Amino acid sequence: MVGVTDSGLTLADIRRQIDAIDAEVVRRLADREQLVRAAAAFKTDEQAVRAPARVEEVIAKVRALAEREGGSPEVIERVYRAMIGAFIELELGEHRGSRPSSS
Structure with a gap:
């Protein structure tokens, strides 16, 4: 991206x-949401949904991408942790909704 401060914008x-x-971000997040909903069908319990090792794998990847693209790895990590948390909650809802209640 062109340096914003010296671009005359x-x-x-x-x-x-x-x-x-x-x-564009919202379009891509909507695409991600559809994949999260689809992934819920493959998960057998809450631990599988939360998948802490997978979360850390994603965080490591996006931090590296941020660094490569000239972004702040710290900011990207905070954004992704918030996004992943929201998607985990969505997926837990999908997961719970697809199974009969035990009560």
């Missing part, structure tokens, strides 16, 4: 670019 220009990126 106005605040309005920057906001338009952020809005365009947000639209």
Whole structure:
């Protein structure tokens, strides 16, 4: 990406670019959500849904990607941990919803 501070962009220009990126991010998160919902069918219990080793694997990968792309690994990690937490809750709901209640 072009250096924003020396590109002559106005605040309005920057906001338009952020809005365009947000639209793409939301589209990709919706795609990710569909995959999370599909993955729920393969999980047998809450531990499988939470998959802490997989979470750490994903975090390591995205931190490396952030570094490679010139982003902050710390910020990316915080964003991903929040996102993964939200998707885990969604998947737990899917997981619980697909099985009869024990009560």
